[in-house]
Amino acid sequence: MLFIKMEDLKVGMRLAKPIFNKNGVLLYDRDTKITAQGITSIKNFGLLGLYILEPAEPLPPLSEEEREFERFQTMSVFSLKNDLKFLIQNKKTKNLKGLAEDIIKKYGSLKDKINFIQDIRSTEDYLFKHSLNVAMLSALISKKLKIDQPRTLDIVLTALVHDVSHLKLKPNLMNKFEGFDEKELEEVRKSRTEAINSVEVNKETSVKVTKLLTQIHRGLDELYNTKTNVFPRISVDASIVLTAEAYDRLTTMRLNKNPISEISAIRMLMSMPKAFSEQVVKALIDSIYILPPGLCVELSNGEKGLVINENSEDIQRPMVLGFKDNQIYDLGNNKVFKQIQIADVMKTMDNRFVIDRKLLEEFRRI
Missing domain, CATH: 1.10.3210.10 (Hypothetical protein af1432)
Structure with missing residues (x-):
């Protein structure tokens, strides 16, 4: 996913996010290829730019x-x-x-x-x-x-x-x-x-x-x-x-x-x-997702992983599946937490985590 400034939009680019008007009416849905007329119309909305899908990028899920x-x-x-x-x-x-x-x-x-x-x-x-x-x-x-x-x-x-x-x-x-x-x-x-x-x-x-x-x-x-x-x-x-x-x-x-x-x-x-x-x-x-299942994270040991279960008592200590060797790290365990913590998270450009939910359930069964 790329952020393209209005002046750099080109005909045929695919929208990554829907565009609504001030009344909440859907004008352009995701995966729509923008036309020359559409670019002119969108520029009148006063937007800085648009999120655009890369040519071979599949459409990410949106609930x-x-x-x-x-x-x-x-x-x-x-x-x-x-x-x-x-x-x-x-x-x-x-x-x-x-x-x-x-x-x-x-x-x-x-x-x-x-x-x-x-x-x-x-x-x-x-x-x-x-x-x-x-x-x-x-x-x-x-x-x-x-x-x-x-x-x-x-x-x-x-x-x-x-x-x-x-x-x-x-x-x-x-x-x-x-x-x-x-x-x-x-x-x-x-x-x-x-x-x-x-x-x-x-x-x-x-x-x-x-x-x-x-x-x-x-x-x-x-x-x-x-x-x-x-x-x-x-x-x-x-x-x-x-x-x-x-x-x-x-x-x-x-x-x-x-x-x-x-x-x-x-x-x-x-x-x-x-x-x-x-x-x-x-x-x-307690109101918003911080480290939810499906989020990719960077660990303090340099490894990257996937959150597979939240920790309701301490959000900083979820259960994480390491990508390197499919090892599960239960950060709720004090012994594990002394060695490994969440360093930071990895996100999409629009600040939204994206993963197939069926795939996530398979990881949880490992």
Whole structure:
């Protein structure tokens, strides 16, 4: 699978991922060969590029859950983009609360884990895709923590608007999120104050949202800018958004910055208990797949292998089938774990693990 920029698309290339319009209608399915007319049409969507299958590459599996996930993301980003621009102009938002409720309905009521698919982002759509993903993760975490619906709604609304202040910044700062100098940080803080004022008068948000935003902004400053190692005291609700924010930022794919793997991101969050509540990080781990069966991994002994069983008690210690000699490593066994650990994971370009499920069952029977 390759990522091809819009200007480099050629007639006959096969799509690796479906393309939906802002209403969620499927326009081009996977494995579709794009035409000259199709390229012209797709360019009008404002996309940075497309995932393309290589000439002899078979079509990878895509579950209905994953297809719906991508459809919902596409629809929601269009909706959120309009509302955040209305919000920052002190205009009435149209569907901000409705979007939050839809997110809670879809992802705040799930019993099982989901495969949280990331996608490459451009400077034009990073803020909107990031805010949406933070809201979805916040809904998942809130569910695991058994937070009631009114509180969850405030948390998800806060996640949707937590970065809206960046729309008030100059273009050179709009997509910068860390490493500000003092002058830049002053501009960022000024824009945050103005954004909070806009949120405060918006009829679709609440006073609780503005309070959560204030806490989150203090946390973001400590994480990415001031770094005094004196992390501010924040509520569980604010910690949910901050944890989701950090996880998405660490694992997202951007053209100008490589992501880290999900397990590396989780390890980073776990290493900073003052910044990220242990119970919130645990709820995140229980909400999404980190090291699921079917995932290829790199082991600390230099070998590569396949996860064949998760470890529900400690995600870092699954059962792994080594590729070298088909040896099974049970990392849940303390003796084995002292010798071998998961170093990192191997992924497809769209950050999704792909394996034939029947083949996986055969490995499990070895």
